[in-house]
Amino acid sequence: MRPGTVAFVVFAATLAAPALRAQSTGEPRCTADKKVEHYLCDAPAFQRRLAAAHTVRIDTGRMDLFARKEMGKLVEGLGKQIVGPEQRPDLIFGIAPIDRSGRIDFGPADMGIGILTVYDPGRGAGRRGLIWAETFDGQEDRPWPTVVVDLIRQFQGSALKH
Secondary structure, rough: OHHHHHHHHHHHHHHHHHHHHHHHHHHHHEEEEOOOOEEEEOOOOHHHHHHHOOOEEOOOOOOOOOHHHHHHHHHHHOOEOOOOOOOOOOOOEEEEEEOEEEEOOOOOOOEEEEEEEEEHHHHHOOOHEEEEEEEEEEOOOOOOOHHHHHHHHHHHHHHOOO
């Protein structure tokens, strides 16, 4: 091998080393799937982070009292303490409808209509802190309260299964 080739290989390995270490740390993470509102998340890493958490803040729309109540039941069922917006939580659980305005959809096929997210504020703001995303697919005309109940049930089946 020529000296220039050896130097390039060493340089490339040096650049790749931090990325390989980051992948092997066991930190929970989600990556976007082919669809915009779908994610692939690391369930075992998420379950470990969830087990270590003690406090949770719930984020829903201000007027969405039903979703707030149902998310409260979920969080309390997990043995976590719910904290207000003025306190720093270990995790943030959110639930919201997926805005489909401006999209043209053809046919009766199911599409993403609701998403339940879990963020770790210690990992940064926005998507950097995203450690779980559960998307519920269905028909757009489905009532929001049924989406909330089914989305929470789906989350319990996929994120919390052992």
